[in-house]
Every structure is written in C-alpha cells, then in structure tokens.
Amino acid sequence: MxxxxxxxxxxxxxxxxxxxxxxxxxxxxxxxxxxxxxxxxxxxxxxxxxxxxxxxxxxxxxxxxxxxxxxxxxxxxxxxxxxxxxxxxxxxxxxxxxxxxxxxxxxxxxxxxxxxxxxxxxxxNIYPDVLLELASLREAVKTGVLGSISGTSGEGDIGYLGCIGYVGYVAREDCAAVRAALLAEGGHTGEYLDVTGPVAVNYAGIADALTQATGRPVRFEARPEPESAAAYAARGAEPERIAMAAQLWAAAREGWLDIATHAVERLTGRPATTLAEFFARHREALLGQVESDDDVDRSGSA
CATH class of the missing domain: 3.40.50.720 (NAD(P)-binding Rossmann-like Domain)
Structure with a gap:
C-alpha cells in the first residue's frame, strides 16, 4: 500500500x-x-x-x-x-x-x-537513484573526476563526507523483489531486516562503479564545501536539495549507512544489484553528453 x-x-x-x-x-x-x-x-x-x-x-x-x-x-x-x-x-x-x-x-x-x-x-538503505539526482555523475564521466560535497566539523576542520562515508546503496528493484518474496512465502515475523546492496561504498567506490559501467576512467577528488555547494547551485539545485545532499553525506560520514547484508540474495535467491550494474542500466544517460561532445570533436578534426 x-x-x-x-x-x-x-x-x-x-x-x-x-x-x-x-x-x-x-x-x-x-x-x-x-x-x-x-x-x-x-x-x-x-x-x-x-x-x-x-x-x-x-x-x-x-x-x-x-x-x-x-x-x-x-x-x-x-x-x-x-x-x-x-x-x-x-x-x-x-x-x-x-x-x-x-x-x-x-x-x-x-x-x-x-x-x-x-x-x-x-x-x-539508500536508493542509488539519489546519486543520479544529487551527484554530478555526468560531469564526472565527462571530466574523469568525481568530486564530493563536504562539510565542516565542530572544530571548523573540513571533513570530506563522500570520501570517508560508506553507503550500502540498494536498488529499488531488489527491495521490490524482497517484498514480493515475503508476501508470497511469509515468515521472518518479528524480524527487522536490513535490505541493502551487496557492499557499502564511499565516493571512491562510486567513481570505480562509474568506470566499470561506462568504460571511461573516473577518479574521486574531494572538494571544499563552498566549491561543492556552488556547483550544486550552478546546476539549478534548490537550496533544500543541497541541504538534503549535505545531510545524507553527513550521515554517511558518521557511519549510519555503512550497512551491507545478504538479505536480498537470501530472500530472493539472486544476488543484490551492484552499484556498477545500476549505473550500467543508466549508461546511455551518463554517456549522452560525453558521446555528443566526442562526435563534435571528431567532426571538427576531420
């Protein structure tokens, strides 16, 4: 419901x-x-x-x-x-x-x-769709650099949230499969099941997944908070969305989302979707601008 x-x-x-x-x-x-x-x-x-x-x-x-x-x-x-x-x-x-x-x-x-x-x-756990919305993945694929949003600690030091924060991103389809299996078979009453992806990753892991999915090398590079916030605003993100991203990465930095279980495989009989597999489903969108620019470059040099 x-x-x-x-x-x-x-x-x-x-x-x-x-x-x-x-x-x-x-x-x-x-x-x-x-x-x-x-x-x-x-x-x-x-x-x-x-x-x-x-x-x-x-x-x-x-x-x-x-x-x-x-x-x-x-x-x-x-x-x-x-x-x-x-x-x-x-x-x-x-x-x-x-x-x-x-x-x-x-x-x-x-x-x-x-x-x-x-x-x-x-x-x-967190759906990887949030990365398509809040992280500059197309820009990362185009430039080869994925930058994190970062924050400041209570002492004023910069803490690179994406760099050290791990998240067990879980695909919506996997969550749906778990629900369907439990509705069909029942059981697991009184249990609190952590439904997650197969492994928790930080921003360096996201960069690796982009490389695997697109075939283009992407590396992680931490950035100071003002630069990241400005980048979000330049892409047209509303202030509340920027705040949402900062909150999510802050929770990740503090370890709240560093959870990875085998619940999906145990309940559905198939492995959970990896982040690279999720990105591969969106490969065309991630590469769209890059391939268009490549076409322009090739036509200009011909």
Missing amino acids: RATDRSRSALHQPPGRRLPPPGGSQPWSRPRVRAADFDDRESLTRAFDGAERALVISTDALGRRVQQHGNAFDAAVRAGVGQLLYTSLARAGESGNPLVPAPEHRATERLLARSGVPFTVLRN
Missing part, C-alpha cells in the same frame, strides 16, 4: 481468477485493486479484507505519516490480516539517527510492534 491520501493496494491472496505464473507451473491469484485512503480507517479495513499478508509502504506525508501508518495497522487488525510488512529506513530504531525521516519510521515501528499482528520490518 502506498500513498499519502489515496491508495491502490494489491493484497496477498485475494479472490480472483487463477493464472499460471511466467516460467512456472503453479497458479497464482490475479490481484484485486482496491481504493483506500490512509486518513480513512474504514476504507483501509475494506481494502485489507481477506488479506493473508499485507505490505504497508511508508507514505511521503512528513509530519502525518505516523498517524497514517497507525491507521493502516489498526485497519489490518480489524480485517484479520495474518502478517504485516512495513518499509522503514536503515537503523531507524536508533534514537541518534540524524536522517530527517528516522523519527517517524522509529515511531511507526513501535506502533507496529504493539499492534498484535505478526510483522516484518524492512529497513531499506
């Missing part, structure tokens, strides 16, 4: 026509799509009716999410749902987690634990 105000939910094992799955011999149920509103408990109860297991994906209504998630959990209890899955954040249960969404995820996890329904919490 995913929404702020309105939601369409596909619940496990609803009534429906039996269909053969691709490449398999056992039938599966066609999902029934139902409308629901996270602020309307009755609609949620109707949507959950008949569900053996259900997934609640956190909404994006900051400041209202805990209440909305609680409404969903209460409705699941009334509907007799046998197991609830909830998508949370890496290390959400720790009070010192500096990421803005952490307190609401932590409060939601507590509500879920008190709901009385068998549950599984999926603590996703």
Whole structure:
C-alpha cells in the first residue's frame, strides 16, 4: 500500500481468477485493486479484507505519516490480516539517527510492534537513484573526476563526507523483489531486516562503479564545501536539495549507512544489484553528453 491520501493496494491472496505464473507451473491469484485512503480507517479495513499478508509502504506525508501508518495497522487488525510488512529506513530504531525521516519510521515501528499482528520490518538503505539526482555523475564521466560535497566539523576542520562515508546503496528493484518474496512465502515475523546492496561504498567506490559501467576512467577528488555547494547551485539545485545532499553525506560520514547484508540474495535467491550494474542500466544517460561532445570533436578534426 502506498500513498499519502489515496491508495491502490494489491493484497496477498485475494479472490480472483487463477493464472499460471511466467516460467512456472503453479497458479497464482490475479490481484484485486482496491481504493483506500490512509486518513480513512474504514476504507483501509475494506481494502485489507481477506488479506493473508499485507505490505504497508511508508507514505511521503512528513509530519502525518505516523498517524497514517497507525491507521493502516489498526485497519489490518480489524480485517484479520495474518502478517504485516512495513518499509522503514536503515537503523531507524536508533534514537541518534540524524536522517530527517528516522523519527517517524522509529515511531511507526513501535506502533507496529504493539499492534498484535505478526510483522516484518524492512529497513531499506539508500536508493542509488539519489546519486543520479544529487551527484554530478555526468560531469564526472565527462571530466574523469568525481568530486564530493563536504562539510565542516565542530572544530571548523573540513571533513570530506563522500570520501570517508560508506553507503550500502540498494536498488529499488531488489527491495521490490524482497517484498514480493515475503508476501508470497511469509515468515521472518518479528524480524527487522536490513535490505541493502551487496557492499557499502564511499565516493571512491562510486567513481570505480562509474568506470566499470561506462568504460571511461573516473577518479574521486574531494572538494571544499563552498566549491561543492556552488556547483550544486550552478546546476539549478534548490537550496533544500543541497541541504538534503549535505545531510545524507553527513550521515554517511558518521557511519549510519555503512550497512551491507545478504538479505536480498537470501530472500530472493539472486544476488543484490551492484552499484556498477545500476549505473550500467543508466549508461546511455551518463554517456549522452560525453558521446555528443566526442562526435563534435571528431567532426571538427576531420
């Protein structure tokens, strides 16, 4: 279930026509799509009716999410749902987690634990998509240099956040596969599962992944904070996006996102997507400007 105000939910094992799955011999149920509103408990109860297991994906209504998630959990209890899955954040249960969404995820996890329904919490690490938005990857591929955003410590010294901060970036597709496996098979009740990529990387690792994915050499180079912030602004980034990037790298520097597990492979039967594999899926976009410039250079020298 995913929404702020309105939601369409596909619940496990609803009534429906039996269909053969691709490449398999056992039938599966066609999902029934139902409308629901996270602020309307009755609609949620109707949507959950008949569900053996259900997934609640956190909404994006900051400041209202805990209440909305609680409404969903209460409705699941009334509907007799046998197991609830909830998508949370890496290390959400720790009070010192500096990421803005952490307190609401932590409060939601507590509500879920008190709901009385068998549950599984999926603590996703950071999606690598954030790098496509917040890091200057195209520029890095073009110039061969990936620069980090950096910050200042309490003593005023420059701390190069991307250089020393590791993140276990996890592909959205892998998170979806984990959810599907748990919805289909159940189990792992009462567990808080860290869903991550296969290895945690810092900015030097991001540069290596870009090299592997594009075939062009990219190296990491740390930069002072004013230069990085100015570079973000020059690319048209809004101040809140710059602040978001700084917060993310600060959390990485402090080790909050340095988590890598084998949960994806253990639950889905296939290895988690590496950062290089993720970048390879976006190779055309990463190389677009570079290849255009190469074409110009070749035509100009002919």
